[in-house]
Amino acid sequence: MVLLLLLKAMKDQVPPLHQHMPPCVRLSHLFIWAIATARNALVILFAGLIAYSFQVMGSQPFLLTGKTAEGLPPFRLPPFSVVTPNGTVSFNQMVQDMGAGLAVVPLMALLESITIAKTFASQNSYHIDSNQELLAIGLTNLLGSFVSSYPVTGSFGRTALNAQAGVCTPAGGLVTGVLVILSLVYLTPFFYYIPKAALAAVIITAVAPLFDAKILWTIWRVKRMDLVPLSVTFLLCFWEVQYGILAGMLVSGILLLYHMARPQIQQVSKGPVLILRPISGLHFPAVEALRETIYSQALSASPPCGTILDCTHVSNIDYTVVTGFGELLEEFQNHGTSLVFAKLQAPVLSDLLSADLKGFQHFSTLEEAEKYLSEE
Incomplete structure (x- = not known):
């Protein structure tokens, strides 16, 4: 003190x-x-x-x-085997002994270095290039291996x-x-x-x-859910720093998947023609929630109503989403109505056309799509 x-x-x-x-x-x-x-x-x-x-x-x-080793380490090629009183330890045996540390140590080094760089860049109002940071760390560790260096990081x-x-x-x-x-x-x-x-x-x-303790109050006001990975990381770092960081990454990934699996779908209008507009991108966790929403609002009605899926905010999709769209088109056909797509962005349209979905119809505007369903 x-x-x-x-x-x-x-x-x-x-x-x-x-x-x-x-x-x-x-x-x-x-x-x-x-x-x-x-x-x-x-x-x-x-x-x-x-x-x-x-x-x-x-x-x-x-x-x-206590005692510290004196002098500079010799400059030599990294040893790929170590001679001990019990025999020679091969490179494969060293890799097996390291176990998960072989992946955890580089990951920790990269995360720590980028975090430090961004922290001080934010405090002093300058910009960093993450690619250059990673290149510097990799080159430094490569050269450090010739002098038996510890893993180099920030x-x-x-x-x-x-x-x-x-x-x-x-x-x-x-x-x-x-x-x-x-x-x-x-x-x-x-x-x-x-x-x-x-x-x-x-x-x-x-x-x-x-x-900065004030950031806790800011996070509480802005988005309280972000306090969950922060708290998990902070508390587990008292046990082991690497466990704290990995746990924080895991919790953040779970929260991200949770939000991706429940996409916001805005109902633009409801009547003879139902118009639905996903607010965010569509990926494989969102397929089931999307199908349930469309089924409950369009196919569960009596009679089933034609539906326009306004894809203005959908910039990319994956194979699971394409498969889900194919199943929805088939269900609409079985109910004697249609599902059409409007305002598709070029990458999404290319993926859907490549899948050659049966009954797939797309229009550049909502007016054209409404006109098509009204005539049908």
Whole structure:
């Protein structure tokens, strides 16, 4: 807690750098800003000195980072087999041991990186290219395999630290990389005495401003159902982060399928000719709901009435929808009436014509379709 308060106090000392200040005042403010920017390093340094003092006195109340491997890893081809005291582990055996992690780790890396990039892009009003982000991650992991690197991905903590330090360009990554290399070569013995509480304080202080509690009230007012995947993801992340993200994706997919399976169908007019207009696209989960709606409003009437399906808002369909349309056309013929289509978009019309449905009729306007059914 003391470390968190110290970090916050140092953060509050950062003054605005006004261009119209006298040179001497601007230099003093720049000096103070540089000290505040290095507050994370200062906290780590002081915490390490305190932990070392306790170690010298023969007691250690902190949980320390411990021994860190020194030097740079060798540059070599990725090993496709590993020799252990119990024998040689083949590549196939390594893949089997990884199990689901072989798919979960890359998925987590991509999701985390894109989420971080979009979060900071939204806060700082700039645009990111997701394809470039994925290309960079893939290339970095490919090159990292030659130095036995951990899977490379974005980092909330590191990105937040860079943002608070005033990093504004990709050059910050070069500076960070150089510092990491120098630290591995020369400073790893000193990492032993860094308390893990100090590292946690630095990361918590950097990441805490990213949590926007006001968004919960906004979501509650806009669409409360979106709180379901958010809550599931948030709660399960206390168990395992990967389980939280996967559970959030699963719940979001279920909600998406739920809405797709219940398309909104607007009744334009009802009389001798019934006009129905689906408000959203039609995909395979929506077939049963569409059939039930048309059957209950058109074929259950006495006598059955001709129906026009206004497809103004339907931009694409799949094979299951086409099959459902064929069954509907057959049911209308068995009831002695007709189902026609109006205002079909070109891709949808092409798919229906390719299916060669028996009794299929389409018109470019509702007036033509109404005229056809009235004459019939």
